[in-house]
Amino acid sequence: MKAGVNMKIAGKTLCVFVLLTITRVTRTAGNKNVSVTVGNSSVLTCPPKPNTTMVTWKINPNVGGPCTLGYRADQNKTDRTNCTDSMNWKFRPDWNPALEIRQVEIAHEGNYTCEVVATEGNFHKTYHLTVLVPPRLTLYCDDHGNLVCEAAAGKPPAQISWVLENNSTPEEESHDNGTVTVRSKFTAHSTNMTNTTCIVSHPAGNQSKSIACRPSKNNGFILHVCITVCFLSIITLMVAICYFKLRSNRWCHKTKPPETAPTHTPQDDTMEVEPYTTYVQKENVIYNSVSDLTAGQNIPQGLLPAT
Known part of the structure; x- marks a missing residue:
């Protein structure tokens, strides 16, 4: 008895599951990824059904708010x-x-759902719209003679490869609008490089460019010369500074003549002795005159006038 009840329950459960699956398949036309290049137009179809009473497009872009387009048959x-x-x-x-989406932009990227109401049921189909931005390919030689391949502002990021084997790792730079710039450097080991080709792979289209670069032989010599010139310039500047500093010190620190003690010259002694000598000479003259007078008159010495 219990086994029969369990079989009935299992049968009903299976029927419900099958019906739900059929309904889901019938009402869901499926989700689909759609890619479109920026600037182009895109058309998203909605399954037409007989006896349609209402059609609604529900749009949910990644940037900005949702919008709807509706139609009522009645x-x-x-x-x-x-x-x-x-x-x-x-x-x-x-x-x-x-x-229809005309002049697709990056802001149009998002989910687009079409809902159809008909007498036989409701149906819907969802698209996920991806906007592709082709990168701008640039190929040039850097200062060291290396090739640089740049895929600028692509969405999604581009893939860069070289015709010749290269071990460099590409660098990526993301931008605010969702695009990415990819750079790859090819190091040239040979001085006789022929044209080297850079290949950019992208869902919006592949691109390629070729160029030849010669490795710079004079980079080391130029660097050495620059270092030497800078060193000599620094030495010359230091010598000039020292020279002008010493010269300025000589001008600013010229010493005044030393204050020496006055020298004692023989002339000074003569000048100091001269008054005394003059006095003595006068006394001698007077004395001689008196002596001569006394001798001529025979006057006794004791009677001589005092001088």
Whole structure:
């Protein structure tokens, strides 16, 4: 008895599961990834059904708010909410409810869902729109004679490869708008390099360029010369500074003549002795005169006048 009940329950569960699966398959036309290059137009189809009463496009971009496009068959009327002019019906929605996106931009990237209401049920189909931005390819030689390949502002990031084997790792630089710049350097080991080709692979299209670079032989010599010149310039500047500093010290620190003690010359002694000598000479003259007078008159010495 219990086994029969369990079988019935299992059978009902299986039937419900099958019905839900069929309903899901019937009502869901499936999700689809769509890629479109920036600047181009894209058309998203919606499965037309007989006896359609309503069609609605629900758009949820990655940037900005959602918008909707709607059509009602009973009123034969269309409406739009928050959608830009670049999004509109491709044809008449009553017989082909396809959506057209003109001049696709990066901001249009996101999810687009078409919902159809018909007498036989509801159906919907979802697209995930990816916007491709082809990179700008640049190939040039750097100062060391190495090749540099640049795939600028691509979305998604580009893949860079070389015709000749290269061990360098590409560098990526992300930008605010979602694009990425990729750079790869090819080191030239031979002085007789022929044209080397850079290949850029991208979903929006592949590109390639070729160029030949010669490794610079004079880089080491030029660097050595620059270092030597800088060193000599520094030495010369230091010598000039020292020279002018010593010269300025000589001008600023010229010493005054030393204050020496006055010298004693024989002339000074003569000048000091001269008054005394003159006095003595006068006394001698007087004495001699008196002596001569006394001798001539025979006057006794004691009677001589005092001098």
